[in-house]
Amino acid sequence: MKNVAERLIAVAGQSPEMEAWISRQLYAGQKPSQILAELDGADAMLDRACHFISRDLRIDIALTTSLVFAWVFVTVWCLPS
Numbered sequence: 001m002k003n004v005a006e007r008l009i010a011v012a013g014q015s016p017e018m019e020a021w022i023s024r025q026l027y028a029g030q031k032p033s034q035i036l037a038e039l040d041g042a043d044a045m046l047d048r049a050c051h052f053i054s055r056d057l058r059i060d061i062a063l064t065t066s067l068v069f070a071w072v073f074v075t076v077w078c079l080p081s
Contacts, residue, residue, distance in 0.1 A: 008032045011039060 002010070012019040025035045 004032045004036060007036055011036070 008022065012022045022035060025038075026032070
């Protein structure tokens with residue numbers, strides 16, 4: 001298992017925005033373990049939301065809603081000015 005520093009470096013390497021956010025947290029005095037705990041908490045919340053959606057939301061309703069939204073968007077976009 002990687003140590004805290006290696007894990008934080010790996011997360012920071014995912015995107016420039018993530019690196020900037022981690023840098024700001026470090027400059028603010030937050031410990032690397034606290035930053036990782038915060039990130040793990042956000043991942044856990046996202047996992048719970050995805051599980052809720054996949055369990056309770058029927059895919060046919062989601063697909064129909066998406067298609068209707070796309071149809072309205074294209075229809076409004078194609079209207080003459």
